[in-house]
Amino acid sequence: MTRVRFFAAAAELAGAPEAERDESTLGDLRRALAAENPGLGRILPRCAVLVDGARTDDDVPLPAGAVIDVLPPFAGG
Numbered sequence: 001m002t003r004v005r006f007f008a009a010a011a012e013l014a015g016a017p018e019a020e021r022d023e024s025t026l027g028d029l030r031r032a033l034a035a036e037n038p039g040l041g042r043i044l045p046r047c048a049v050l051v052d053g054a055r056t057d058d059d060v061p062l063p064a065g066a067v068i069d070v071l072p073p074f075a076g077g
Contacts, residue, residue, distance in 0.1 A: 002066045004029070006040075009072045010047060013040040021068075026051060027058030029068065047072050 002021050006014040014037060023029040026049065034041025048055070048071040051062060062068070 001064070002029075002062050002068055004033075004068045004070060006070045007072065008074070009043060010040060010070045013037060013043065014070075023062065025059055025061055026056055026068070029062070030058065043072055044070070 004019045004021050011017045050069045051066050
């Protein structure tokens with residue numbers, strides 16, 4: 001299982017600040033989240049998604065116990 005943490009608008013659209021997931025790759029996770037929640041799916045392509053604090057390719061396997069952060073684009077300056 002992996003722990004997904006949603007921040008700001010992503011948390012609002014996901015309906016919760018966190019979720020436990022079992023997808024095997026980041027790409028699988030992105031597709032599943034978008035299919036389950038179209039609102040989140042609309043912003044997900046613009047979000048920074050970090051696995052254990054680092055960016056990774058969609059096809060890299062997610063390690064058991066990984067923490068995935070979904071950070072929408074932030075406005076301001």
